[in-house]
Amino acid sequence: MNPLVCVKRVVDSSSEVVLTDDGQGVDGRFAGFTTSAHEEGAVELAVRIAADGGGGATVLTLGDTDAVEQLRSALAVGCSAATHVLADPQAYGPADVAREIAAVVRDHAAAGTPHDLVLLGNDAADTGDFQVGIRLAYELGWPVVNGVSTVSVADGVVTASGAGPDGHETYRVPLPAVVTVLEGGVEPRYPTVPGRMKAKKVLIEEREPVTEPVGPSRVRLVLPPPSPSTVEVLGEGAAAAPAVVDLLERLGVLAR
Amino acid sequence: MILVLVEVSPAGGAVETSREAVTFARDLAAVGGGVPVDVVLVGAPDDALAGVLASYGVRRVHALTGPAYDSFSGAAWAAGLVEVRERAGSVVVMAAGTPRGNEVLAHVAARLAVPMAANVVSFGGLSPFTVTRQVVGGAVLEEMRLAERPAVFTVAGHAVPAAPADVPGAGELVVETPTVAEADLVARVVSTEEPEPDLSGALTSARVVVGAGRGAGSADGFDDLLELVELLDGSLGVSRVVTSLGWRPHHEQVGQTGSRIAPELYIPCGISGAIQHWAGCSSAKAILAINTDPDAPMVTRATHAVIGDLHEVVPAVNAEIRRRRG
Ligand SMILES: Cc1cc2nc3c(=O)[nH]c(=O)nc-3n(C[C@H](O)[C@H](O)[C@H](O)COP(=O)(O)OP(=O)(O)OC[C@H]3O[C@@H](n4cnc5c(N)ncnc54)[C@H](O)[C@@H]3O)c2cc1C
Numbered sequence: 001m002n003p004l005v006c007v008k009r010v011v012d013s014s015s016e017v018v019l020t021d022d023g024q025g026v027d028g029r030f031a032g033f034t035t036s037a038h039e040e041g042a043v044e045l046a047v048r049i050a051a052d053g054g055g056g057a058t059v060l061t062l063g064d065t066d067a068v069e070q071l072r073s074a075l076a077v078g079c080s081a082a083t084h085v086l087a088d089p090q091a092y093g094p095a096d097v098a099r100e101i102a103a104v105v106r107d108h109a110a111a112g113t114p115h116d117l118v119l120l121g122n123d124a125a126d127t128g129d130f131q132v133g134i135r136l137a138y139e140l141g142w143p144v145v146n147g148v149s150t151v152s153v154a155d156g157v158v159t160a161s162g163a164g165p166d167g168h169e170t171y172r173v174p175l176p177a178v179v180t181v182l183e184g185g186v187e188p189r190y191p192t193v194p195g196r197m198k199a200k201k202v203l204i205e206e207r208e209p210v211t212e213p214v215g216p217s218r219v220r221l222v223l224p225p226p227s228p229s230t231v232e233v234l235g236e237g238a239a240a241a242p243a244v245v246d247l248l249e250r251l252g253v254l255a256r
Numbered sequence: 257m258i259l260v261l262v263e264v265s266p267a268g269g270a271v272e273t274s275r276e277a278v279t280f281a282r283d284l285a286a287v288g289g290g291v292p293v294d295v296v297l298v299g300a301p302d303d304a305l306a307g308v309l310a311s312y313g314v315r316r317v318h319a320l321t322g323p324a325y326d327s328f329s330g331a332a333w334a335a336g337l338v339e340v341r342e343r344a345g346s347v348v349v350m351a352a353g354t355p356r357g358n359e360v361l362a363h364v365a366a367r368l369a370v371p372m373a374a375n376v377v378s379f380g381g382l383s384p385f386t387v388t389r390q391v392v393g394g395a396v397l398e399e400m401r402l403a404e405r406p407a408v409f410t411v412a413g414h415a416v417p418a419a420p421a422d423v424p425g426a427g428e429l430v431v432e433t434p435t436v437a438e439a440d441l442v443a444r445v446v447s448t449e450e451p452e453p454d455l456s457g458a459l460t461s462a463r464v465v466v467g468a469g470r471g472a473g474s475a476d477g478f479d480d481l482l483e484l485v486e487l488l489d490g491s492l493g494v495s496r497v498v499t500s501l502g503w504r505p506h507h508e509q510v511g512q513t514g515s516r517i518a519p520e521l522y523i524p525c526g527i528s529g530a531i532q533h534w535a536g537c538s539s540a541k542a543i544l545a546i547n548t549d550p551d552a553p554m555v556t557r558a559t560h561a562v563i564g565d566l567h568e569v570v571p572a573v574n575a576e577i578r579r580r581r582g
Binding site: 019093127130167169221229240245248 | 263265266271328330331354355356358359362363365366367369371372373374375386388389390391392393395396397398399400401402403410439442443444445446447448449450463464488490499500501502506520521528531542544545550555556557558559560561562563564565568569571572573575576577580
């Protein structure tokens with residue numbers, strides 16, 4: 001059992017986001033980079049599933065040369081192989097990315113390392129397209145389970161579950177399959193020092209994209225207008241309690 | 257024609273975000289010269305639901321029925337939508353930007369080999385067909401062109417208010433039994449666990465909502481917050497981080513993919529104020545943010561704020577309320 005898990009190098013949007021002059025992307029010079037929480041969950045699941053099945057998890061990214069950092073992070077927490085499709089991610093739309101992942105799956109199968117399970121995040125933290133995993137499933141002709149937080153494999157069947165609108169839902173799907181993951185089902189492990197050392201030594205498979213991208217249908221990115229602040233700060237810490245209760249009285253929400 | 261996927265709650269009503277999507281569709285239809293709006297839903301709607309949809313200006317309600325629709329499958333729902341759209345020739349296929357809405361429309365887009373835009377907040381123009389949507393966790397907006405037909409997109413929760421139409425539609429019920437391939441039923445829900453009791457009715461009508469985010473620290477970090485809820489006879493509302501981490505149930509979530517609240521006072525504690533959270537609480541008349549970070553968006557956009565650790569501020573406020581009550 002050699003699951004493939006797909007990750008993306010994304011800007012850390014908790015810090016201030018600056019756009020490039022052409023409005024086509026986020027200016028990386030001012031940004032920190034990370035992997036989304038959903039993908040960290042997917043990596044953890046892939047590593048556990050590989051360990052249970054006596055195989056190894058392969059991590060894949062499509063990105064520029066810097067994205068090797070995200071591959072090394074996944075290797076440091078237990079993935080044993082990595083594939084880097086070297087391309088400018090901003091020029092790739094979700095259908096393009098799905099096609100490139102499918103090509104890797106097919107090539108690895110042909111080379112004797114089939115991935116019967118492909119795990120992805122439910123949605124990328126930057127482009128938020130919500131569709132790469134589903135498009136990948138159509139490329140491969142496989143079933144897809146979307147937005148689950150726990151995944152396990154036994155006897156060629158993947159059992160996956162997560163929160164649905166009407167309660168906690170479970171799917172059981174025969175392999176091969178695509179599964180997209182939401183954070184929260186598993187606690188991603190921290191890399192250990194030996195893990196990091198090992199990750200440095202793994203030879204990463206580098207490849208070119210197989211087709212010209214159609215591209216995202218992006219016209220341009222814009223920043224939402226800043227909202228002027230009119231906040232009245234009542235105080236700091238516990239000392240502000242009387243001022244808070246004054247406010248509650250003034251608003252008439254304390255009456256009883 | 258514009259086709260909108262409507263999600264039905266266990267109680268049998270059209271969920272608010274779906275009614276918002278229908279409202280969005282109606283505005284779009286008006287720009288397009290008054291093209292009709294049809295909806296697709298799963299199961300047989302009761303008269304009340306059909307009536308509500310008619311009041312939203314819906315022309316036809318296509319109800320997907322048959323064994324393929326006994327439990328959820330994204331591919332089967334998409335197969336139904338595609339079949340209806342092919343027959344009726346809709347130029348736009350839409351849904352709410354919920355987990356189901358995004359999933360089903362991604363299937364639709366993949367099957368039809370057209371782009372899909374997730375979490376659209378506004379419509380730009382018809383030719384070319386342009387929408388604006390949330391990206392980078394809502395910190396950035398993307399203008400996106402949907403050149404192909406049908407244009408497939410989901411509407412971000414609470415981007416527009418749900419509003420009935422000035423002129424109701426016919427709301428004619430059309431029962432559909434689409435042919436669904438075996439392959440589309442491989443990945444379907446096999447069991448659903450006892451739903452959490454949905455108390456969001458209390459949350460959405462509360463006069464005071466105490467909010468809790470990652471700052472609560474853990475599932476054990478809610479005691480003081482719940483005491484404040486009790487003292488103010490209010491409700492607890494939480495951020496998505498809190499529900500994702502399993503600290504509190506989903507029905508308590510406020511935001512784009514949770515409830516929209518409009519209390520007299522909202523007291524978000526340890527919530528940063530991401531745009532998706534803001535979408536659910538912006539109608540609060542007053543907001544008292546309690547946060548360690550004076551620059552957190554929730555603080556700068558609030559009417560009032562206390563800068564500090566919620567685990568110090570909230571117990572002190574509780575004590576002060578008890579003291580004044582004697
Ligand atoms: C498509 C989509 C839909 C989404 N839908 C929703 C939604 O419906 N609702 C929602 O809430 N989010 C939603 N999100 C997630 C949203 O983007 C944010 O990630 C989330 O709201 C952040 O939650 P938070 O404020 O609790 O956590 P954080 O952003 O981590 O903020 C924690 C805050 O707590 C403060 N803090 C930390 N410790 C303390 C302390 N001891 N005392 C006081 N303050 C403290 C910090 O300064 C910080 O401001 C959605 C995201 C996407 C992409």
